[in-house]
Amino acid sequence: MSETKRVFFIWAILIILTVVGYIMGERGMSGTLALTILLSAALIKSQLVISYFMEMRYANTRLKWIPTIWLLLVLSAIAIAIAA
C-alpha cells in the first residue's frame, strides 16, 4: 500500500471512531462498558496519530516512546479516577 493510501485509511479510522464516540455521547451512555469503549477509542486514535501522523514508527530513538508512555499514563489515571 502506498504511503498516501495508508494515511488516508488511518484518517478514515480516526473519523469512524470519532463518530462512534459522538453517537455514544448523544445517547448518554454511561457505566463501565461505555467508559471502556470511549477510553479504548481514545487510546487507538491517539496511538494512530503518534505512529502514523507524528511518524514515530520511523524514528529510531528511544525518545519516540515518550508520547506512547504519556498516553498510557494519562488514560490509566483517567480510567482509575473515573471508575473509582
Added chain:
Amino acid sequence: MTETIQKKLPGDFAIWIFIYAELMVFAIFFISYAVTRSNHVELFNESQQLLNRTAGMANTVALITSSWFVVNAVHAIKAGRELLSARWLGGALVMGGLFLAIKIFEFYTKSVEGITLSTNTFYMFYLSLTFFHFLHVVLGMVILSVVLINMRKGKYSAHETTGVETGASYWHMVDLVWIILFPLIYLIR
C-alpha cells in the same frame, strides 16, 4: 525507505522538547479534571449534558482532517512537490480556521447563556481547558503559516524538509491532545 527508517525524530529536535513539555502540562490538566470529577460526579454529568457535543465532534473531525492534510504536505515536500505541499498546508490552515470558528461559536453561546469560569467547577475546567487548547491551535496555525510563507519563498525542497516536519510535529501534538480532551470533557459520564 531505508533512509526514512534510519531517521531520528521528525523536524528540529528543539520542537520535541517543547512538545514533551506541553504534553506534561496537558496531562496535569486532564488528570486534575478526572480526579475533581470523581468528587462531583452529579454536578459534572448535569453540566456536561448542556455542552454542544455536535460542535465538539465537528471540531474533532476538523482537527483530524487538518492533521491528515499536514501529513500529505510533508509527503509532498519529500517528493519535491512544493506547490502541492503548499496546497495541503493551505487546506490544513482552513481546517484549523474552521476549528477556531466553531470554538468561538461555542464560547459565544455559553457566554450568552450566562456561563462563566465561576459558574461551577465543571465549567471552570471546561472553559479553561478548551481555551488553553484554543491558544495552542492559534500558535500551531501561526507556525504552519510561517512554514507556508517559507515554502512560497522556495526555502524547502526534497532535500530540505526539516522546517515542514517541525511545524507538522507541533500541529499533530495539538490534534493528539484534542483527541483525549473531546471524549474526556464532552462524552465520558
